[in-house]
Amino acid sequence: xxxxxILSREGWIGLSLALAYMVFAAIFWAYPFFWLAKLxxxxxxxxxxxxxxxxxxxxxTLKDPAFLQALWNVLRFLVMYVPIAxxxxxxxxxxxxxxxxxxxxxxxxxxxxxxxxxVALSLVFTKIFSSTGPLNDLLFDLLxxxxxxxxxxxxAMLAIAxxxxxxxxxxxxxxxxxxxxxxxxxxxxxxxxxxxxxFTRLVRITLPLMxxxxxxxxxxxxxxxxxxxxxxxxxxxxxxxxxxVTPQMMIYETAFRRxxxxxxxxxxxxxxxxxxxxxxxxxxxxxxxxxxA
Amino acid sequence: MTxxxxxxxxxxxxxxxxxxxxxxxxxxxGKRTDxxxxxxxxxxxxxxxxxxxxxRWNALGRGLPVEFTTIPTAGSSEDTVLSALVxxxxxxxxxxxxxxxxxxxxxxxxxxxxxxxxxYTELIARRDMAEITPGWTQDGKVxxxxxxxxxxxxxxxxxxxEASGLSEPPxxxxxxxxxxxxxxxxxxxxGMQVVSGRSWADRWFDFISFYYxxxxxxxxxxxxxxxxxxxxxLEAASFMDRMFRKGWTALDFDAEEPLVSxxxxxxxxxxxxxERFAKIYPETLERIQVGPxxxxxxxxxxxxxxxxxxxxxxxxxxxxxxxxxxxFLAWVLxxxxxxxxxxxxxxxxPARGDLLQNPRFAEYYRTNAIGRVYAEHVASARPPALSxxxxxxxxxxxxxxxxxLMTGQLKPAEALAQAAARTDQMLKVQx
Numbered sequence: 112x113x114x115x116x117i118l119s120r121e122g123w124i125g126l127s128l129a130l131a132y133m134v135f136a137a138i139f140w141a142y143p144f145f146w147l148a149k150l151x152x153x154x155x156x157x158x159x160x161x162x163x164x165x166x167x168x169x170x171x172t173l174k175d176p177a178f179l180q181a182l183w184n185v186l187r188f189l190v191m192y193v194p195i196a197x198x199x200x201x202x203x204x205x206x207x208x209x210x211x212x213x214x215x216x217x218x219x220x221x222x223x224x225x226x227x228x229x230v231a232l233s234l235v236f237t238k239i240f241s242s243t244g245p246l247n248d249l250l251f252d253l254l255x256x257x258x259x260x261x262x263x264x265x266x267a268m269l270a271i272a273x274x275x276x277x278x279x280x281x282x283x284x285x286x287x288x289x290x291x292x293x294x295x296x297x298x299x300x301x302x303x304x305x306x307x308x309x310f311t312r313l314v315r316i317t318l319p320l321m322x323x324x325x326x327x328x329x330x331x332x333x334x335x336x337x338x339x340x341x342x343x344x345x346x347x348x349x350x351x352x353x354x355x356v357t358p359q360m361m362i363y364e365t366a367f368r369r370x371x372x373x374x375x376x377x378x379x380x381x382x383x384x385x386x387x388x389x390x391x392x393x394x395x396x397x398x399x400x401x402x403x404a
Numbered sequence: 405m406t407x408x409x410x411x412x413x414x415x416x417x418x419x420x421x422x423x424x425x426x427x428x429x430x431x432x433x434g435k436r437t438d439x440x441x442x443x444x445x446x447x448x449x450x451x452x453x454x455x456x457x458x459x460r461w462n463a464l465g466r467g468l469p470v471e472f473t474t475i476p477t478a479g480s481s482e483d484t485v486l487s488a489l490v491x492x493x494x495x496x497x498x499x500x501x502x503x504x505x506x507x508x509x510x511x512x513x514x515x516x517x518x519x520x521x522x523x524y525t526e527l528i529a530r531r532d533m534a535e536i537t538p539g540w541t542q543d544g545k546v547x548x549x550x551x552x553x554x555x556x557x558x559x560x561x562x563x564x565x566e567a568s569g570l571s572e573p574p575x576x577x578x579x580x581x582x583x584x585x586x587x588x589x590x591x592x593x594x595g596m597q598v599v600s601g602r603s604w605a606d607r608w609f610d611f612i613s614f615y616y617x618x619x620x621x622x623x624x625x626x627x628x629x630x631x632x633x634x635x636x637x638l639e640a641a642s643f644m645d646r647m648f649r650k651g652w653t654a655l656d657f658d659a660e661e662p663l664v665s666x667x668x669x670x671x672x673x674x675x676x677x678x679e680r681f682a683k684i685y686p687e688t689l690e691r692i693q694v695g696p697x698x699x700x701x702x703x704x705x706x707x708x709x710x711x712x713x714x715x716x717x718x719x720x721x722x723x724x725x726x727x728x729x730x731x732f733l734a735w736v737l738x739x740x741x742x743x744x745x746x747x748x749x750x751x752x753x754p755a756r757g758d759l760l761q762n763p764r765f766a767e768y769y770r771t772n773a774i775g776r777v778y779a780e781h782v783a784s785a786r787p788p789a790l791s792x793x794x795x796x797x798x799x800x801x802x803x804x805x806x807x808x809l810m811t812g813q814l815k816p817a818e819a820l821a822q823a824a825a826r827t828d829q830m831l832k833v834q835x
Contacts, residue, residue: 157486158514237658241656241657241659242654242655242658243654243667244658251591259655261655262811347602348603351810352807370508
């Protein structure tokens with residue numbers, strides 16, 4: 112035992128290489144994580160010592176109608192966002208399949224909206240959706256109507272869903288495109304021989320065989336919904352009647368505007384648990400194991 | 405065994421490294437006593453003023469030298485100041501603090517009571533701030549001193565008023581209604597922008613401004629009680645309601661600056677907009693005439709009351725040179741020459757009550773018509789209610805009062821009652 116080395120030379124090299132990440136993770140992940148957990152069960156206002164309060168923050172948060180409204184708003188957002196984003200992404204994916212030369216360039220162009228500044232695009236869309244903006248002017252000229260995009264609870268959420276879908280449709284489309292590429296052409300040939308039309312091929316072959324990619328996009332969409340901040344913050348300010356307030360906006364305002372970081376810490380834990388639970392439910396209900404025999 | 409020792413040694417080295425990182429925590433004991441550190445608002449005009457003022461102070465050698473930087477912020481000053489306080493890197497003095505944030509900092513025991521500083525009374529007298537400081541005083545304590553006072557007033561396109569037969573800006577609701585009837589065109593041209601935006605802070609520039617004008621500057625909140633469900637509140641709310649019901653204003657004007665195209669002929673603006681318009685819309689600025697906040701009728705002698713968007717300066721409790729910092733503050737705020745320099749550099753009226761009587765400032769206002777109208781309202785402009793729950797109070801005002809008036813969901817009296825009751829309920833829980 113005394114003569115045995117604890118780690119081989121390769122082991123030391125491996126440990127040294129991993130050390131940088133471990134230190135990084137310890138400082139920027141583990142420390143904030145434990146601090147968050149501690150904060151959530153204490154009362155702390157930035158300058159005093161945290162005082163243990165047990166479940167007080169939990170009860171307070173679960174009884175807070177504004178926070179529950181924010182969680183409900185996430186679900187409302189998902190109901191609008193998921194179909195719009197999926198339709199957009201499928202269009203991108205199918206479109207890419209028909210692009211001949213310059214496919215990489217076209218793919219990168221779709222990613223541009225994803226890497227654009229959320230602040231900049233929110234400001235642009237704020238102008239577009241204004242009651243006196245170009246979109247309403249066009250609708251008024253064509254149909255004689257103006258839509259209260261940012262001052263009606265449902266339209267306001269729809270406006271945000273459209274903006275976020277526009278931002279992510281290209282990214283999701285590339286993920287779905289990678290799934291499309293894995294489907295062998297022979298399956299479609301066989302389906303055509305069986306007289307299957309385009310719609311049947313889509314719902315019986317394409318979508319089921321892309322289950323893995325669709326699930327991935329759905330998980331991303333759920334994560335985006337729970338992390339939503341910039342667009343509602345800038346486009347609607349959370350209004351009207353708090354109908355577009357998101358949990359991230361609540362957390363930010365509670366921690367840095369109301370100066371109640373402990374309360375905000377508990378909110379963030381509840382948001383994490385809720386998003387995890389929703390993803391687990393979605394996977395349980397929709398995920399299928401796809402094998403090509 | 406040797407290897408185990410080596411592992412132990414490495415472990416100790418790692419622990420030492422972590423301890424070193426942990427040492428980056430607040431080090432308040434290490435605060436300097438040989439100079440005063442000052443943070444100023446991150447904009448070119450104010451930075452230019454402080455550069456000169458600080459250089460003069462340092463050249464005079466009257467106290468500790470001052471070192472200033474702009475607030476190192478990418479977002480809001482409040483976030484940066486708060487982060488600095490938590491990290492222990494805050495300066496001795498910071499400008500650009502709005503009164504609600506100052507009250508929050510005071511509640512957390514982070515700022516000094518300036519009224520208790522030697523020389524405070526002399527400063528108030530020298531700067532003629534007797535009419536201004538009550539709005540910044542809570543329980544006899546002053547946690548921030550206003551540097552400037554920016555009243556909100558209504559900008560009107562003089563050419564559009566004239567075309568509709570008005571030689572001066574409307575002063576009463578009836579005059580506004582009359583003008584809107586002549587100028588407005590269904591859903592495409594509006595008499596006036598009534599609501600400033602969706603954020604809680606926008607309530608300062610619509611309902612609160614209208615309420616102050618209607619009530620003669622009476623407070624809308626005292627202790628834990630909302631006061632605006634009264635005659636003046638009803639007048640202000642009814643005015644807003646009628647403007648929306650008649651289609652004389654739009655739900656928002658986000659697409660463009662409405663005064664430029666004439667989409668709206670009037671809107672509430674502050675003196676900070678003068679510089680913006682001078683840079684971006686100089687031709688429109690030439691056609692602007694500034695009028696008072698409108699009310700049902702005259703509410704008393706002198707200028708109509710309105711809201712004052714002021715920013716103040718605080719001294720942090722953690723400073724080890726608090727007295728010296730206040731000496732600098734008293735000098736910079738008390739010197740008329742520096743106040744004039746501030747006015748020339750920033751275009752924002754110093755928070756003092758003698759702007760139009762004091763010959764030192766007369767020359768500036770003689771050649772600056774818009775600045776003069778703002779200066780006339782400095783003494784009658786009221787700051788926001790001093791409350792650490794400003795955001796919640798104004799969020800309720802937004803969702804329970806202004807938004808229902810915009811959409812016509814509630815009648816003005818109902819919306820007022822609902823908003824005031826919800827505010828009282830919220831404050832009761834918080835306090």
